Amino acid sequence: MQHEITAPQRLLNESGNIKEPGFAKKLFWQYSREDIKAPKIRIKEWDYYYIGTQDYGLCLTISDAGFVSCLSISVLEFGDNPTQLNDSEIGLLPLGKLNLPATSEKGNTCAKVGTADMKFENDGKIRRLYGTYDNFCNTKKRLVFDVTLSDTPEESMVIATPFDKDKHFYYNQKINCMRAAGFFKFDGRRYEFNAANGALGTLDWGRGVWTYDNTWFWGSGQMVLDNGSRFGFNIGYGFGNTSAASENMLFYNGKSHKLEDVTFNIPQENGKYKYTEPWTFTSSDGRFEMSFEPIIDRQAPFDLKLICMLPHQVFGKLSGTAILDDGTKIEIKDKLIFAEHVHNKW
Numbered sequence: 540m541q542h543e544i545t546a547p548q549r550l551l552n553e554s555g556n557i558k559e560p561g562f563a564k565k566l567f568w569q570y571s572r573e574d575i576k577a578p579k580i581r582i583k584e585w586d587y588y589y590i591g592t593q594d595y596g597l598c599l600t601i602s603d604a605g606f607v608s609c610l611s612i613s614v615l616e617f618g619d620n621p622t623q624l625n626d627s628e629i630g631l632l633p634l635g636k637l638n639l640p641a642t643s644e645k646g647n648t649c650a651k652v653g654t655a656d657m658k659f660e661n662d663g664k665i666r667r668l669y670g671t672y673d674n675f676c677n678t679k680k681r682l683v684f685d686v687t688l689s690d691t692p693e694e695s696m697v698i699a700t701p702f703d704k705d706k707h708f709y710y711n712q713k714i715n716c717m718r719a720a721g722f723f724k725f726d727g728r729r730y731e732f733n734a735a736n737g738a739l740g741t742l743d744w745g746r747g748v749w750t751y752d753n754t755w756f757w758g759s760g761q762m763v764l765d766n767g768s769r770f771g772f773n774i775g776y777g778f779g780n781t782s783a784a785s786e787n788m789l790f791y792n793g794k795s796h797k798l799e800d801v802t803f804n805i806p807q808e809n810g811k812y813k814y815t816e817p818w819t820f821t822s823s824d825g826r827f828e829m830s831f832e833p834i835i836d837r838q839a840p841f842d843l844k845l846i847c848m849l850p851h852q853v854f855g856k857l858s859g860t861a862i863l864d865d866g867t868k869i870e871i872k873d874k875l876i877f878a879e880h881v882h883n884k885w
Contacts, residue, residue: 541797542783544568550699551575555706555748557699560783564694564795570641570710570746577706577748580605580632583885584639586648586659587743588668589759590686590719592736593875594618596854597684597723598837599668600627601637601650601657604885606846608633610655612672612682614725615854617834617875624725625839626676628653643712643744665689666717666742675725686721686732688740692769692793698786700779702750709747709779715771715790716761717742737763741771753777753883756803758820760857760876761790768792770869772861774801774820774827774878787827789861789869796864799824803878812880814851820859820878829859829871831878845884852879 542561550568552558555576575582585602598613611627630652640646640661648659657670666688675682696713719738722731732738739761755777764770771790778786787798800823806813818831833855856873863869 540782540784540799543797544699549574550710551708557701557708560699560701560780562784562786562788562797563697566642566644566695566697566712568697568699568710572635572641575706575748579634581748582635583745583747583749584635584637585743585745586639586643587745588659588688588740589743589877590668590688590732590738590740591615591761591875592732592738594736595730596875597686597730599657599659599684601639601648601659603633603635603637603639605634606632606885608637608650608652610650610652610657611839612655612675612684613837613839614682614723615835615837617854621835623835623837624676625837626672627839628655639746641746643714643742666740678726680726682723682725684721684723686719686723686740688717688719688742690718692716692790694790694793694795696773696786696788696790696795698778698784700781700783700786702779704750707748707750707779709745709749711746711778711786712742712744713759713773713786713788714742714744715739715759715773716769739763739769739771749883749885751884753885754881756878756880758801758803758876758878760874762871762874762876764869770861770871772827774798774803776800787822789827789863791863791867791869798822798826801827803880805880812851814853814880818878826862827859829857829861831876832856832858837877847882847884849883850879850881852877852881
């Protein structure tokens with residue numbers, strides 16, 4: 540099931556389909572919009588960053604979904620009075636005009652839509668994320684952020700997944716546990732990211748041609764353990780035909796450790812998910828067994844019926860055990876992570 544790619548190659552063949560589906564620990568596949576055979580309006584590209592501590596977090600997105608562009612920011616606090624602030628600016632028919640880079644390894648992603656002005660600069664070693672959002676959440680107040688991510692781990696989660704439809708595919712990299720420094724400020728308060736508060740950053744870098752109606756599950760964590768090691772994970776399913784490989788992976792001090800299947804056990808009642816009640820995660824290989832106590836159900840729905848993006852990104856505390864490739868057991872207790880269930884028509 541877990542087919543690993545270990546050498547550079549083109550992502551797509553002459554028909555616009557993935558040449559060799561599977562997973563990799565580095566960005567071996569070479570992506571180019573020119574190789575895509577589907578209409579421009581069907582191409583989806585995004586850079587999503589999450590920067591967080593155990594007490595607060597910042598979500599930043601620049602995306603080009605073909606028919607719309609989206610710049611979004613979320614501010615989250617996980618303390619005694621958990622809060623979330625979510626806002627986004629939508630542009631029409633970008634069709635690739637945002638010029639998102641063809642690789643996550645180097646290049647700049649910059650966009651301005653409405654009152655949001657965001658820049659993600661990457662020189663190959665350092666990522667600087669900075670910008671402003673005027674009238675954030677209709678408060679007539681400006682949000683400002685300036686964050687630097689460094690010490691990128693040697694290995695990450697990279698996956699090339701086909702859909703069961705011609706010329707459709709999903710190419711994705713998740714980089715967890717980058718060291719974060721900087722700040723964001725809003726409404727008279729400044730939030731710091733530094734080594735002292737264990738701040739880390741994750742990148743979700745996605746490119747592809749998606750089918751119209753999709754539902755997926757995704758979970759991600761990053762943390763500094765008591766021994767000073769950086770540990771993280773990426774889990775998920777629902778992203779096309781995963782018969783060649785899943786995207787489930789552990790990260791420990793810069794190295795990736797492949798998992799098999801992981802299942803999200805979200806409570807339900809009368810067919811409806813109860814996102815703020817305790818979850819569990821279980822794995823087919825017994826290497827990821829966790830309990831999850833939700834704190835915030837981050838929601839920023841965009842619903843025009845024929846087109847919709849309906850996310851439930853739930854932040855909370857994770858506890859349990861993970862097992863590395865060599866059998867080393869990692870014990871987790873009340874570490875802040877997020878897991879989401881999303882339904883899109885796009």
